[in-house]
Amino acid sequence: MDPLTERTPRVVSAVKLLRTAERRKAGRFLAEGENSVAEALETATVHEVFVTAAAADRYPGLLDAAHRRRVRVSLVTDRAAERLSDTVTPPGVVAVCDLLDVPLDRALSAQARLLAVPVAVGEPGNAGTVIRVADAVGADGVILAGDSVDPHNGKCVRSSAGSVFHLPVARERDTDRVLGALADAGLQVLATAADGEVNLDDADELLAAPTAWLFGNEAHGLDPQIAARADHRVRIPIRGRAESLNLATAAAICLYASARVQHRVHGPIT
Incomplete structure (x- = not known):
């Protein structure tokens, strides 16, 4: 299956979560990088994990954890990963999670x-x-x-x-x-x-x-x-x-x- 691009609707929707107003509207946010994604899979509600081919090879344990929890894992292009990231050097793995803050x-x-x-x-x-x-x-x-x-x-x-x-x-x-x-x-x-x-x-x-x-x-x-x-x-x-x-x-x-x-x-x- 071909990787998702920056124009794929699911990626477009996830990119919007980089903005505060969109996070509040959707009730979701992005957790980026090995550490954050691992903790999200362990403790939070995760709807999808986007990963580049290189990151999939680098973090097989994350993908195993996602599969065990029946979280959808989607392969994305490097360009899509850049759009999903707010860092200079995107780590290539991003999770879409429910908001965490409490009353x-x-x-x-x-x-x-x-x-x-x-x-x-x-x-x-x-x-x-x-x-x-x-x-x-x-x-x-x-x-x-x-x-x-x-x-x-x-x-x-x-x-x-x-x-x-x-x-x-x-x-x-x-x-x-x-x-x-x-x-x-x-x-x-x-x-x-x-x-x-x-x-x-x-x-x-x-x-x-x-x-x-x-x-x-x-x-x-x-x-x-x-x-x-x-x-x-x-x-x-x-x-x-x-x-x-x-x-x-x-x-x-x-x-x-x-x-x-x-x-x-x-x-x-x-």
Whole structure:
């Protein structure tokens, strides 16, 4: 059978999923690359896998996994794979999956002890990295608050290294609603701030409580009005000459600090 081309209707429909509006309309997104496709086949609803001949030879295990789950596998031309990709060097394997994000209340289960809440995060690579860090430390979920990037953005999915498939990710544009829901769920809210009144090094007692961490965006940090509504503002001590830390690094430090204390006091988070 000849491979599908960039003009094949199924490929044309899948290419549209590179746009946020089309993803929401169709209820589907693209997961690209060996890692993402493998995790999608393991945990998500996958409708089709597109693969080039070269990628089929390179990733036979992925095709076996798709066949075991009775997912349609379609051979495509290199040109079609380029259209399906938003990377400079397409990996040649793409899965069409159902959207993963969950309603806010599902990310706020009664057992939630640690949440990451990036606010107005526009860089998909940073959003994906925060999701990956949250997964690594055993957090219960991630809430993308305010005008944040779509977690199904291709770069976000790739940057999460498969973690977007592992834990609940919610997206809520109404930051006031997010803050209210966190309080209703009994979570203390901590905000990162360069001039925070709490030093992270001295915060172990504070970190033992169920916590939601607010992280600001890449360019401007956390809005002061939002930071003021947190229960505490926490600063990460910088002992060298670096002026500041980027979003993903700050999130990694704070989430790890919370997970370390909670694991010691209460046992494993997961």
